[in-house]
Amino acid sequence: MxxxxxxxxxxxxxxxxxxxxxxxxxxxxxxxxxxxxxxxxxxxxxxxxxxxxxxxxxxxxxxxxxxxxxxxxxxxxxxxxxxxxxxxxxxxxxxxxxxxxxxxxxxxxxxxxxxxxxxxxxxxxxxxxxxxxxxxxxxxxxxxxxxxxxxxxxxxxxxxxxxxxxxxxxxxxxxxxxxxxxxxxxxxxxxxxxSGPGPARAPGYGxxxxxxxxxxxxxxxxxxxxxxxxxxxxxxxxxxxxxxxxxxxxAMGSGLLDLEGGGSGSGSGGSGTISTVNPVVALQDQLNQPRNQEVLTYRTDGEAAGMYLRLVALDEFTGSEWRSSRWFENEIPPAPWAVPGLAPEVTARDVTTVIEASPDYAQTSLPVPYPAVSVVTDGPWRFDRGSQTLVSDSGRLTTQGRSWTVTHRQVEPTAEQLALAPAAPPNLASYYTQVPRDLPEVVARMAEEVTAGAADDHARAVALQDWFARDGGFRYNTSVSSGSGSEAIAAFLEDREGFCVHFAFTMAAMARTLGIPAQVAVGFTPGDRQVDGSYRVGLHNAHAWPELYFEGVGWTRFEPTPGQGTIPGYTRPDAERPDPAQPDPERPDAAEPERPEASPTPTGPEECDPVREAAACESEAPAAAGGSGGGPSVGPWLWGAAALAAVLALVGGPPLWRARVRARRLAPGAGAGAAWQELSDSAWDLGLAPLASETPRRTAARITAVLSLEAPARDAVHRLAQGVERELYAPAGAGGAGGPDDGPARDVRTALAGLRAGVGRWTRLRALLLPRSAVRVSHRLAERRLRAARRLRDLRTAFPGKTRKA
Incomplete structure (x- = not known):
């Protein structure tokens, strides 16, 4: 029990x-x-x-x-x-x-x-x-x-x-x-x-x-x-x-003995400051952190889906690495900043986003959505023309605990505009299509094979993206070495396993071999929407993606990494592009389209949306086929009543049975034996189990000693024990201490009052609701089944032919 x-x-x-x-x-x-x-x-x-x-x-x-x-x-x-x-x-x-x-x-x-x-x-x-x-x-x-x-x-x-x-x-x-x-x-x-020499004694013993x-x-x-x-x-x-x-x-963190204050370190482990000089080197470490530690939060009045936060643009591919040319300008140009390549006929609207960095995130470049046309913050920042953001050369000026307001353009090109884009300016094309002389031949050859049959640069870019993300058999694995050079790209094409840096660097390199201007951006995916409408960006949102240049649109994001980020709508076939009136399954923050306030009453149960509240469905749905309608079904109520009765019987059965047995045992003329049985079961309910080997006198001594009864209750217990012994062994007619009618019952009530006073409230409540002696019900049922089996066996023995015929 x-x-x-x-x-x-x-x-x-x-x-x-x-x-x-x-x-x-x-x-x-x-x-x-x-x-x-x-x-x-x-x-x-x-x-x-x-x-x-x-x-x-x-x-x-x-x-x-x-x-x-x-x-x-x-x-x-x-x-x-x-x-x-x-x-x-x-x-x-x-x-x-x-x-x-x-x-x-x-x-x-x-x-x-x-x-x-x-x-x-x-x-x-x-x-x-x-x-x-x-x-x-x-x-x-x-x-x-x-x-x-x-x-x-x-x-x-x-x-x-x-x-x-x-x-x-x-x-x-x-x-x-x-x-x-x-x-x-x-x-x-x-x-x-x-506890020492001699046995411990209880009150009343010895x-x-x-x-x-x-x-x-x-x-x-x-x-x-x-x-x-x-x-x-x-x-x-x-x-x-x-x-x-x-x-x-x-050693376990900044604690009471850490007198130097909050520590900082490179990387992103633990709960210290996240301070990285090279975001490409730190990206793998951030993705492999067990905790998705918060680095940024932001609010925007635009669409957050697809709004990647660019930290740095890597425009130079040396063969050993992708790196930024660091085109820094001491003077921040007046707003709005020019957006390279963006033509007026392409849909673009200004959006304002307010970003706040965690106190533990220290970076010398401000992550911003691209293309930013204005960044407002305090401090002597410089302008990074290549990455279109603000940067600092000083480790003392970082993003740590800082907020900044970004005005940026949300560019929404169509697939047709990208497909019909004119050639890029010669100086831009020559710079952003440079590849190292020692680039493995497999890179260009594979790019030609994947894009065979594509009619324009947009189609070639989509073919590369789909090959990496879906058709090429590549697997996402953050444990692969994060090299970005030519040898790492060749190994990635051979093993077809890596994480975002491998996909981004390789697609950008393959695009350059096809004559498409390309670079790699490093930053964060949009993050997770919060209940209050803001967005939370953590370490696991660190990401790298390729950007390809299309004249009239500018730098355009693609997403070759399988299962990461969001696939841009301008890279999907028409049949796969999202309906503006429906939520986008690729966007976790997409809101459900608003429903009209009034809707026609459905004509059948099948038209009731199962996700809606059940009350609305039940009120709208007519009576089920086969029913006459006009009233509730009787079956569910019967089932519910039966289940409720079963629960009530399970919970209330033991107390009711115990009260019924007590009333029968204490009825006038029931005798000392029934009264003693009631006392024994009551003590059992309060935690003192009966012992079959004990005599009534021994049981009475144990009850009075263990439960420390007062004199009236103790005397009543011993009178009951003497009464049951007299009833068992004395000549017929010998009564109990209080007379043959009500004496034993009165002694039981006196003893029970003393028993209950000697235990706690919860013990009394448990004895009332879950009496231990109720187990006698199962014992009696087992005895009745045994007696019935014996009677049936005797009947078969006495009338073998009739019982077999029956």
Missing amino acids: RPGVAAAAWLATTGAAAALLPLVQGGGWLVQAGLLLAVLTGTGMVARRLAAPAPVVVAAQVVVSLLMLTVATVPQYAVGGLLPGPEAFGRFGELLSAGTEDIGHYVAPAPMTDGIRLMLLGGVLLIGLLVDVLAVSFGSAAVAGLPLLALYSIAAGVNQEDAAWPYFLVAAAGYLALLLAEGRERLGRWGRYF APGGYGRPPAAAVPARAAGPRLRAGGRIGALTLVAAVLAPALLP
Whole structure:
């Protein structure tokens, strides 16, 4: 039964689930999850109280968990609002799919969507079931820590907050409580604890007028005391040390002993300052960081999809590397800045974006959307004409904690405009098509093969992009060496495995061999949309992409890296281009098109959108075919009533049975034996289990000593013991201490008042709602089945022919 271990398992699971609080907005779901876990734990306790086998206990918990999850998430799709049917399971699938998309779309803290809520409640229930089975059914509280660790690890791995120690403390304390509860239960079974010379004594034992020596299990609460207190102190000190050690040790971060202040270093590891001189070298390290540490946030009044933030443009390919020519100008030109190659007939609108850098992100170049025509910020910045942004030559002037406002153009060329673009100016074309003399021949040859049949430069660029992203069999892998020279490009074409720098450098080099001006841009993809409308850019958004020049449009982005960023609309066939009236599946931040305020009433259930609220669907859909309409179906109500009755019987059955038995035993004339049985079962309900080997007098001595009864209750217990002995062994007609009618019943009530006064409130409540003695119901049912089987066997023996004929 082990109710203490079961309660500790509930506490440990709830504590571990609390680590998920920073991942979603609001904490109401944790209260609901705690209630669902409590029902799951209570179901297991009731099933074990009824001596059900472990598989039956687990099956009951699974069924109850499914019913609770249905009621909490999709009641409108369930039969009677409780029993899950095909519609409910179908809705479960839809919510799980939506929750997966929401997790991939939002960053912490994510809004509490229906899909995320289902995943949270279902996941916590699953972990709670595993913990309960391992800790209670199999008695392995230590092993039960594995699912708890899995739950906490998921939260800790996603949570980007530094102040995560309170959640660790709560989760670890819950697990420690589970271990201590199991230890208490085991020590209680082992027996008494002797603290010095001679046995520890309980009140009433060994004294004049005492009632004999107590059995070994008479003081289970005291048996575990010293050991458990020591174990609790050790666990508490361990938790304190685990929390304080990272703050005290300077090697683990900027803590109390880090007197030099916040440290900085190259790369992006840990929680220190992200300071990189060469963004190309740091890009691979940023992508491989386990935490997607925030570097930028921004707000824009334009479309964020496809709005890459360019940090630097690499225009020079030396054969050993791609690098920037650093065309810096001391004077920032007046706004608006000129945009190379952009013609008036190409659609372009001005957009304002406000960008703010994290205090830990120190870079000497301002990431901005391209093409920027104005950047407003404080400080003596210089203008980088090649990258169209502001830069600094001083390490003291960085982006760290700084904000800047960018006015930029959102250029929206069409595929036709790119296909009909005239040739680039000769000086620009000659510079941006240069390739090193030692460039492997495979680069040009492969470019010719991939673009064979393409009619113009735009078609050639699209063919290259599609070959890298889809048709060429390339795989994305951030563990490949990030070389950018000719040999690295040849190896990439041979192995067909790499990450964004390989795809960008190789496509740009192949485009140059075809006579298309090309360069490589390094920066960030648009990031993730937040609930407040802003966007968050993290280390994992670091990216490199090729830009090809088309006269009249200017530098144009392409996306050859499979599964990364967004594919520009001007590179898709007409059939694949997004409808402006529909959300773009490539854009995680695309909003759903607005619905008209009024819509015609649907003519059948099939026209009701299953994603909409169930109430709206039910109000719009007419009666199902085959029904007369005009009233609700009776079937769901019957199913719901039956399920509610089953739950009420499961929860209220034991207390009602116990009250009925008590009334029968204490009825006038029931006798001392029935009264003694009621006293024994009442003590059992309060935690003192009966021992079949004890005599009534020995049992009375144990009850009065362990529960420390006052004189009136103690005397009543002994009178009941004497009465039942007299009834069993004395001549007929000998009554109890209080008369044959109401004396034993009055003594039982006096004793029960003393028993209840000697225990805590929760023990009394548990005895009322979950009486241990209710297990006698299963015993009696087993006896009745045995008697029925015996009668049937005797009947077959007496009438063999008739029973076989029947």
